[in-house]
Amino acid sequence: MRKITSIFSILMVSFLSAQTAQDSITFDPQKQLNAAQRLLSGNYGQAVTVGAYGETTYNQPEGMNGELDIQRLVLLFGYKFDDKTQFVTELELEHVEEIYVEQAFVNYAVAPNVSLRGGLMLVPMGIINEFHEPTTFNGVERPAVDAAIIPTTWREIGVGVTGRFNDLSLGYQVYIFNGFKSTEADGEGGISGFLGGSNGLRGGRQKAVQSTVDSPTLSAKFDYYGLPGLRLGLAGYSGKTQAADDIEEMSGANIGISMLGLDARYAYQRFTARGQFVYASLSDTAAYNTATGRDLGSALQGWYLEGAFNLLPQNNQQRLFAFVRYEQYDTHAKTEGGLVQNDAYNRNDITTGLSYHIAPGVVLKGDYQFRDNALSGADVDNRLNFGIGVWF
Template structure:
């Protein structure tokens, strides 16, 4: 027993010493990092690095009961094998009871600003999919278009390269990933259903590294320009096709092709911040896919949002209190092929709220969302009041 207690004490001491060092509240988009980047750069000579983030939410739709939820708790672990090779993983607990591996990849620094990566990684599309820690964005909930179109948290297995061209003020990422899974099948090789649909678009097809099937690797690209003070511009692309199980991948309509383009901008100046994003995904072969599966997948998904925020506290204070407003419109039936367009999928959210950074790594949020869609009646889309508490260390 004494040996066990001694071993646990040594382990606890090692973990405490290996924590990432907390930084000040970093709002300059050119200097912001996400959890994985912080792990990779934050070991400070230690072999093991530990961190985490999480958020607890209260959502109150108008006229309905509210819900309280530990939305997610993510534990981050990094290990430094030597000066060039590191391993990063994120273990996510959703709604207390669901466990996922959000990331698990090896990073090999082959030269200054050039890294080779392989494993389970986030697809670099838009802003939130890579920067979704609760202290990095305004609003209790992530933007709706980042759930229905991109969709967060989108991660798959792959290999690729990332780095910076500092003389051009340009960051780059290029990966080969497995794609979305498109259909389910039975032991007789018959298609039993479709995983992609009208309301949530591609979201149901995320494989998340869970016994993923692959028959046609997809290409993912991201470029970030940071040549002007306080400004960061992003251009994302994702090209390929979905993945059907081996026993049905030759069935007509089992797969669809896709091309997704994303533009994003983040800006900060003194007490003001702004960001915006536009995403468009063209899906080919939806007519055959919908006929085979009975789904109503659109042939084009698109959306955008614009957001502005202003710090109400004096600039010299470590604490920040941002009042913000966000307008977003996203449509998973922007175009359809041989099916009836559902106007209810053309959605508009207006979010007004406050984001209070109590200290580095702790944020309290409150907002109210006005929800609408293009259907004749929007009574089934209640407005919503939200509160949240988030941490990141």
């Protein structure tokens, strides 16, 4: 523990000793853009646009060896066919060994504030799932709520419409997607499941890998920009999971999902804050658990609050944010049938640390996480994290 504290103290002193103007795109919630939106916003006058973001991290659970990892490197490509038609794609390399397509969609501008989209896209739920570039959030790791409840990065194939009602200061997104994959044949006449108690829906993401679909899902989000410095989001998702043709009629093969998300971001001078609440209600989980032997809860719930303050003068190019975030998330908020709620799945984290933006698009991060759950006698390791993030 003494070694961890010493390392963290050295990092804090070195951060504070640096003399580091606020990047409005990054920190003003009303002007904030994610990677895809930056590509779509004009392609910088070129037909082809190339960019990237990535993260290198160090994680050390207390009393254990640390782990160094290039968590992800995402290559961004955009092409502008004409004034109305654009293509955006993101190619992600995870842990230097896995390659995924994170986004790949065509955007067609029907009117100045109405666009049609089709392809592989992010599901609009919460903050981080759409804004997960490392320079846009505090903390080395993304909030746990956005892993256990919202399975970031959550993307599927679909079609939809997006735009803005200018008079109402209201942005909107509405999509039809394929859903989570819940089950597959186990080769012995039964079925095996992808969804479980600890990680909820995360194991069911299809990620456009030969995705099966038999029941499309609906996703929508509205963002309100009417008050200075404030951005409010309301998102919903509804539908059923997907199962292969040979088992989709079997009892317990599918479940129903209804998810509601509320989020808020605020910035005033050197202060920023954000918060999020997500609730998911799952139906037919008793039959699903009986058929698969899994322990999926019938309700998932999570929330967090975070505040941050820039310790450097407002007119400096560099920024040094000290932040603290409290989050609580439970993947067994409710259970059905004979399944007993597992208190180990009712978790809370306190994360505090620094985000040092040495230049627009480059951030150094350090934080310490106090982690716990509701299980009596639980001994969850606290964790020290360092990271380097880039985005251009």
